[in-house]
Amino acid sequence: MEKTIRLTVNGEEKTLKIGVQQTLLEVLREDLGLTGTKKGCNQGECGACTVLLDGKPVSSCLLLAVKADGKTVLTIEGLAQAGELHPMQQAFNEKGAIQCGFCSPGMILVAKSLLERNPNPSTQEIKEAIAGNICRCTGYLQIIEAIRSFVS
Amino acid sequence: MRLLEFDYFEPRNLEDAVTKVREFDGNYQIIAGGTDLLTALKQRLSAPAGLVSLDHISSLKDIWEEDDVITIGAMCTLEDVLSSSLIAEKLPALNQAAWDVGSPLLRPLATIGGNICLNTRCRFYNQSSFWRSSRDTCYKAGGNICHVTNKRDSCVATFSADIPPVLIAHGARVRLAGPKGVRTLPLEQFYTADGRFPHVIMAGSGEILQEIEVPLPAPQVSCVYHKFRMRESIDFPVLGVAVMLKLGEKKSGKYCEDACLVITGAEPAPVEAVQAREELLHRRLEPGLLARVAEIAASEIHPIKTSLISPRYKREIAKIIVTDALKKAGGIEE
Ligand SMILES: Cc1cc2nc3c(=O)[nH]c(=O)nc-3n(C[C@H](O)[C@H](O)[C@H](O)COP(=O)(O)OP(=O)(O)OC[C@H]3O[C@@H](n4cnc5c(N)ncnc54)[C@H](O)[C@@H]3O)c2cc1C
Ligand code: SF4
Numbered sequence: 001m002e003k004t005i006r007l008t009v010n011g012e013e014k015t016l017k018i019g020v021q022q023t024l025l026e027v028l029r030e031d032l033g034l035t036g037t038k039k040g041c042n043q044g045e046c047g048a049c050t051v052l053l054d055g056k057p058v059s060s061c062l063l064l065a066v067k068a069d070g071k072t073v074l075t076i077e078g079l080a081q082a083g084e085l086h087p088m089q090q091a092f093n094e095k096g097a098i099q100c101g102f103c104s105p106g107m108i109l110v111a112k113s114l115l116e117r118n119p120n121p122s123t124q125e126i127k128e129a130i131a132g133n134i135c136r137c138t139g140y141l142q143i144i145e146a147i148r149s150f151v152s
Numbered sequence: 153m154r155l156l157e158f159d160y161f162e163p164r165n166l167e168d169a170v171t172k173v174r175e176f177d178g179n180y181q182i183i184a185g186g187t188d189l190l191t192a193l194k195q196r197l198s199a200p201a202g203l204v205s206l207d208h209i210s211s212l213k214d215i216w217e218e219d220d221v222i223t224i225g226a227m228c229t230l231e232d233v234l235s236s237s238l239i240a241e242k243l244p245a246l247n248q249a250a251w252d253v254g255s256p257l258l259r260p261l262a263t264i265g266g267n268i269c270l271n272t273r274c275r276f277y278n279q280s281s282f283w284r285s286s287r288d289t290c291y292k293a294g295g296n297i298c299h300v301t302n303k304r305d306s307c308v309a310t311f312s313a314d315i316p317p318v319l320i321a322h323g324a325r326v327r328l329a330g331p332k333g334v335r336t337l338p339l340e341q342f343y344t345a346d347g348r349f350p351h352v353i354m355a356g357s358g359e360i361l362q363e364i365e366v367p368l369p370a371p372q373v374s375c376v377y378h379k380f381r382m383r384e385s386i387d388f389p390v391l392g393v394a395v396m397l398k399l400g401e402k403k404s405g406k407y408c409e410d411a412c413l414v415i416t417g418a419e420p421a422p423v424e425a426v427q428a429r430e431e432l433l434h435r436r437l438e439p440g441l442l443a444r445v446a447e448i449a450a451s452e453i454h455p456i457k458t459s460l461i462s463p464r465y466k467r468e469i470a471k472i473i474v475t476d477a478l479k480k481a482g483g484i485e486e
Contacts, residue, residue: 062258064186
């Protein structure tokens with residue numbers, strides 16, 4: 001069964017014909033070519049597929065695209081502006097919070113949304129915010145450092 | 153793993169949803185947030201012809217207080233529960249339990265209704281179809297053998313939702329809409345204790361969970377939820393306990409006027425530790441009593457090895473989390 005949905009993806013309005021069984025992750029990667037959103041476990045456990053849905057981080061592998069109809073989606077591709085990395089992306093670079101890079105899109109989006117809700121998070125609040133995102137390289141310390149660099 | 157094709161319906165009101173469910177004659181599934189359902193569909197644990205989505209039934213998304221009852225629509229997300237000042241103030245244990253579900257990436261999607269209607273879990277069932285293909289299909293998945301008990305026609309998969317214990321401890325009722333109309337029943341009666349069909353809806357009543365009604369707790373009531381899980385960040389409970397205490401004050405100190413202890417993660421339904429409650433009633437809360445009550449509660453659960461965690465370990469954990477929860481609910485300093 002097919003359905004037409006409207007999504008605002010990284011600021012651009014899209015009208016898309018999708019299969020109702022497609023997840024938002026599949027639509028982003030396959031129909032829109034936005035492969036910055038990663039497919040990890042595909043079971044909601046790893047957080048590699050995180051996108052911001054109406055500003056909130058969610059696992060896009062557990063969300064049917066049809067359920068996102070009318071909503072706003074931000075993926076990692078939507079962060080850099082005019083060739084300039086987003087400050088959070090720069091912080092991840094500078095603090096060595098990236099190694100293989102597979103978790104980075106999700107981590108960076110979670111971090112961005114945390115600071116929008118809570119500009120001065122404690123280290124505990126940072127840890128709680130990234131609890132759904134698994135990183136197998138950095139051991140998390142640099143990631144927490146990168147996010148902490150925004151806290152006054 | 154991709155999802156198989158299905159039809160998808162988005163009724164605008166509850167009556168249409170009930171009608172749609174009836175038209176499907178069993179071959180359907182209700183989708184709320186989908187965080188549990190999508191995993192199950194990817195693992196091919198079921199292959200419904202249609203999904204009936206409750207997304208567009210706006211009457212299921214409110215939280216309100218009226219006549220000393222707090223009503224929560226089934227489609228309120230856990231984020232909605234967490235951001236409700238009414239719940240934070242009047243039902244803090246519910247706030248705690250919602251916070252303890254999964255990870256922050258699930259809570260904006262996951263609903264309270266989906267948590268109450270959650271399927272039971274087992275290490276032989278919650279696996280990919282490839283993993284499961286190395287053995288005979290188990291009873292819950294449609295075969296005729298249980299790999300845990302070796303019996304042919306029963307399932308002991310474990311109830312693992314975090315929120316129902318708190319609601320039961322508060323005496324909550326669920327309102328169900330179905331082909332025969334609307335009914336309400338105490339939440340504990342919603343569960344069947346059958347691992348294969350753990351609640352009346354999965355047992356085929358054709359109903360939809362509409363809302364949850366929680367009586368406003370009396371001022372002397374204190375309720376807490378305590379969860380133990382392998383990874384603090386995301387996991388289902390190894391064991392969780394909700395403890396509700398109604399406290400009185402005598403010259404000799406605080407005593408227990410009423411109590412309710414409900415445990416998740418142990419059996420195919422939430423377990424009420426009734427003997428532990430009896431032990432507490434009318435007694436003064438002192439450390440010896442709490443330790444005794446925790447022992448009794450641990451002996452009242454009958455965990456079965458449906459995960460990698462042994463029943464004996466679960467009993468030990470029960471003693472610890474029940475003691476901690478009692479201390480916290482009773483306001484007893486370490
Ligand atoms: C990685 C991961 C970790 C998790 N950790 C936890 C955890 O720690 N604790 C926990 O409790 N859960 C956990 N879950 C399970 C799940 O995310 C939550 O229980 C969630 O609240 C389910 O809500 P939902 O709206 O997504 O349900 P759905 O997946 O939409 O539905 C779940 C079931 O309930 C039925 N259903 C839903 N709503 C209704 C209704 N109104 N009427 C009738 N039937 C209905 C559906 O048909 C389905 O069978 C986890 C899931 C994942 C993927
Ligand atoms: S308890 Fe037995 S029947 Fe139930 S899911 Fe596990 S193996 Fe299958």
